[in-house]
Amino acid sequence: MENQSINQNKGSFLGSFLQSTTIKMIMVGMLTLVLLIPLAFVNDLIHERSERKKEVVNEVSQLWGKDVFFYGPILKVPYKSYTETAVVDSKTNQTSIERKTSVEYAYFFPDKISNISDIKKNTSLKRGIYSNVVYTADMKFDGHFGKLNFEKLDLTDEDLEWDKASLVVKTTNLKSIKSDLAVKLNQQNFNFESKESDDNFYGMLETGTFDYRTLAPNGKLDFSFAMKYNGSNSIKFIPIGKTTQINLNSDWDSPSFEGMFAANDATKSISKKGFHADWKIMDVNRSFSQQYTKKLPNLNEYSFGVKLIETVDEYQQNDRASKYGFLVIGLTFLVYFLIQLINKINIHIFQYTMLGLALIMFYTLLIAITEHSSFSLAYLIASVAVIGMIVLYSITFLKTKKFPLFIGTALSGIYAFIYVIIQLENYALLVGSIGLFIILGLVMYFSRKIDWNNSNNQ
Incomplete structure (x- = not known):
């Protein structure tokens, strides 16, 4: 009986530990880092397409005149x-x-x-x-x-x-x-x-x-x-x-x-x-x-x-956009994580993975559409498609439309913010720094009432 009680206590402790806020934060953080791998593949694809363009341009220039x-x-x-x-x-x-x-x-x-x-x-x-x-x-x-x-x-x-x-x-x-x-x-x-x-x-x-x-x-x-x-x-x-x-x-x-x-x-x-x-x-x-x-x-x-x-060709713009991929994934996961903690909604790590892959798909859509249209139109189509997919998917596990619509609005703001930075040249660093400062302030404001010492906070 004593051994059974000890095993039950161990099981209860282990289950509680795996469900703790700290472990969930570590898992989401590790997933964010893992998603840098497919994001790196996207960057390689952009560079490969850019080099291909240079080869074609050089070939045409040789024929037309240098x-x-x-x-x-x-x-x-x-x-x-x-x-x-x-x-x-x-x-x-x-x-x-x-x-x-x-x-x-x-x-x-x-x-x-x-x-x-x-x-x-x-x-x-x-x-x-x-x-x-x-x-x-x-x-x-x-x-x-x-x-x-x-x-x-x-x-x-x-x-x-x-x-x-x-x-x-x-x-x-x-x-x-x-x-x-x-x-x-x-x-x-x-x-x-x-x-x-x-x-x-x-x-x-x-x-x-x-x-x-x-x-x-x-x-x-x-x-x-x-x-x-x-x-x-x-x-x-x-x-x-x-x-x-x-x-x-x-x-x-x-x-x-x-x-x-x-x-x-x-x-x-x-x-x-x-x-x-x-x-x-x-x-x-x-x-x-x-x-x-x-x-x-x-x-x-x-x-x-x-x-x-x-001044900035389509591949340079795609490359600059992809460099903000880690920021977009991190901020999106942070929004979901805060919703999970504040409203005690359980979001599985698999669902985080699907959301992260959807965010990475934005960049493959962007480069593919840009090659056949303008960067601005491609950015609009890719962002609407990805935001729409994430909102619809979020409804299935958040069981309400309020939070998915908020997430859609937040993502729209993030993508709009990044688009403005990409278009700017002289003021990109200034606007980017101010924007990140505001985002950090909002995160601090919405997370101010969370009791981080309560390891069982869901």
Whole structure:
């Protein structure tokens, strides 16, 4: 009888312990941590889909045209270069000087370059479900070369082959040029042709040769030409003129101005209809010369221009939403747990598990629907579907509509709060911190009358 009484006491103690508030809190907390595993799988899915989009966008960009990088125009003039070699006669043992002549090239940058570019985004180019940041750019150039200062290169007039001069442009994306490349030099027409380049980054366009002295008898050579590009991502220039003026107009509403030189704040404008930006760069603003011999220098560090960006694409928004998954699960479980304690309603751990899985399904629905519609619409559909499921399921075990409706309202508030944070950029941290502070205050208020010392509190 005594052993039976002891066993009954042990059983009663064990049953009471397993039903205690502390154990229920531990079980719900452990379940919350376990649910981080499928949540991590959802994050992996988002990253996988994002990488797939990048691959497709890169593939389309390769076909359509990549970043446009413009370096030119440059006047190219060949000159005679001499090398002297001492030759020893093996029979007489006398030394003679052998002089060899080779042809090198001198390069002269213009006194002035002006460019007006009209950049139009292309929204029709899609591959499957993925859109691309691509554009068509109509670019017009004009300017002039002044009197050439070949003395600075330690060259003589007799060594320069003026009758074999040409005009050179270095640029990326030769295959994406979609216009005839005619250039006007002092009212005479020439054509650019693609030439072999010693630079893997640039391609090279060069005119046929002309007699510089005949074409520019007063030393001034005016030029004008137009180019049409299919491009993606960005347009950049190198300011090789003594005065370089760039004027960009576009219907893209989210530009990022990049490079060494800032656009003119007085004329720069950005709106939902597009942007306008001007640059005026003088030779005193950069530290390189106006003339070179043998080969052109790498001046990429002096580049400037605009990058056409998506401020937050659908996968970035999904990723930001999924990072709040732990918060949503934790707050939802907390609401159910407080209802359970305050109203002495028994909620099984299996039911918590079903609720947690429903909350995780929100993110899979969100990413799936976003790929076929806007993020805002997908967020609305996914949240309504998940909240509706949770409310209907809650009615079955809470045995009343009052608490499920309250939970539905609370979840709607949480999802709305997270949506606002995702849309914000500059104030996301501030709004998020204030919101969490308010939520913590509400939890403290509603749990103030709970007797946590009573381990049998249901």
